[in-house]
Amino acid sequence: xxxxxxxxxxxxxxxxxxxxxxxxxxxxxxxxxxxxxxxxxxxxxxxxxxxxxxxxxxxxxxxxxxxxxxxxxxxxxxxxxxxxxxxxxxxxxxxxxxxxxxxxxxxxxxxxxxxxxxxxxxxxxxxxxxxxxxxxxxxxxxxxxxxxxxxxxxxxxxxxxxxxxxxxxxxxxxxxxxxxxxxxxxxxxxxxxxxxxxxxxxxxxxxxxxxxxxxxxxxxxxxxxxxxxxxxxxxxxxxxxxxxxxxxxxxxxxx
Numbered sequence: 595x596x597x598x599x600x601x602x603x604x605x606x607x608x609x610x611x612x613x614x615x616x617x618x619x620x621x622x623x624x625x626x627x628x629x630x631x632x633x634x635x636x637x638x639x640x641x642x643x644x645x646x647x648x649x650x651x652x653x654x655x656x657x658x659x660x661x662x663x664x665x666x667x668x669x670x671x672x673x674x675x676x677x678x679x680x681x682x683x684x685x686x687x688x689x690x691x692x693x694x695x696x697x698x699x700x701x702x703x704x705x706x707x708x709x710x711x712x713x714x715x716x717x718x719x720x721x722x723x724x725x726x727x728x729x730x731x732x733x734x735x736x737x738x739x740x741x742x743x744x745x746x747x748x749x750x751x752x753x754x755x756x757x758x759x760x761x762x763x764x765x766x767x768x769x770x771x772x773x774x775x776x777x778x779x780x781x782x783x784x785x786x787x788x789x790x791x792x793x794x795x796x797x798x799x800x801x802x803x804x805x806x807x808x809x810x811x812x813x814x815x816x817x818x819x820x821x822x823x824x825x826x827x828x829x830x831x832x833x834x835x836x837x838x839x840x841x842x843x844x845x846x847x848x849x
Contacts (some may be wrong), residue, residue: 622839623770633772639837640722641668644751644845648718656716656743658736658752659724660700663692669720670695676711678703706735711743719750726755726841730814730822737826744848750828751835753843754814763840770839816842 617626626632649655655672657665663686669675675698683689683700689817692698701710719740726734730784733754744750763770780788829849834842 608647623772627667636838636840637664640835640843643835643837644843645669645720646748648752653717654715655727656711656719656740658721660686660688661723662686665722666698666722667692670697672718673697675699676716677701678708706732706739708736708739708743711740713742716744717748719744719748719752720766721751722843725814727753727810727812728814729812732817733814734818734822734826737823737828741826741828741848746848748848749831750844750846750848751843752819753838753841754816754819755811756815756842757813759816759834759842760840816844819844820846 605644617624624632644812649669649672651671651673655669655675657669657675657677660666660677661681663677666675666677666688675695677688677698677700679686679688679700680703682702688700689695689698692700700736703710725736728736733752760795816833820830822842823830823846827848828846830844830846832845834843
């Protein structure tokens with residue numbers, strides 16, 4: 595080893611007593627020297643985990659429930675994107691938001707049959723913020739009818755509703771609050787910490803059982819949905835990728 599590199603290693607001697615410790619990577623709200631730069635949006639985390647590694651210029655993508663097209667925008671690198679929604683395109687202002695891309699096709703659906711989709715055509719499927727409003731029976735119909743439309747090895751990501759995970763997140767808002775995570779531990783900041791907890795309770799979401807019109811948020815659940823997908827013939831890669839503290843995102847493939 596040359597003297598320069600030897601000195602480089604020796605320069606660490608005596609530093610970081612008890613070992614360097616940046617923070618706990620298993621804790622989603624862990625403090626670190628990154629401070630406010632240590633947190634990112636759950637939506638962006640989902641994009642990084644569920645979309646970016648799988649979508650490229652050779653991908654033919656299918657999206658269920660695009661709405662205005664927020665997630666569709668992240669799928670635009672695809673060769674083609676097919677989007678299915680219960681509402682008409684004009685209502686969602688879908689193409690207006692996206693800028694009228696030529697590789698995107700939008701279909702308003704009246705049932706779960708997916709007959710408009712070509713056979714063994716898609717490499718990738720994504721749905722977020724849609725199937726949480728669909729009954730497990732409806733989700734199963736999608737799973738069954740889309741199966742023959744997918745190529746073998748297709749990666750699929752579905753966000754569904756799970757009341758247990760939702761209520762667990764809501765009941766632990768103080769521990770999951772970015773406000774709490776950002777406030778220094780010093781006693782002089784205790785009043786600010788108390789104010790933060792008050793605001794979290796005041797403006798935080800209610801538990802799912804207290805929501806009006808609960809039928810609009812169907813409790814498909816992680817276990818029930820994964821069990822159904824296995825029965826249909828899919829392989830579960832991850833029952834919950836963990837990018838959202840409130841709602842599960844299931845990663846599965848057509849084997």
